Amino acid sequence: MDLMGLCSKCGKPGAMYTCHLCGSLVCSNCYDIEHGICCSCNVGKK
Ligand SMILES: [Zn+2]
Numbered sequence: 284m285d286l287m288g289l290c291s292k293c294g295k296p297g298a299m300y301t302c303h304l305c306g307s308l309v310c311s312n313c314y315d316i317e318h319g320i321c322c323s324c325n326v327g328k329k
């Protein structure tokens with residue numbers, strides 16, 4: 284099977300979320316579902 288997508292943050296396959304701020308495709312581990320953004324954007328978010 285083809286990869287669903289590689290996480291832009293940890294590089295692992297299975298990315299299924301798109302950050303609403305930077306548009307990065309990330310996995311559940313790297314995604315803040317509550318805010319709809321990736322971990323990188325979440326760090327800079329107050
Ligand atoms: Zn990830």
Ligand SMILES: [Zn+2]
Pocket residue numbers: 302303304305306307320321322323324325
């Ligand atoms: Zn982001």
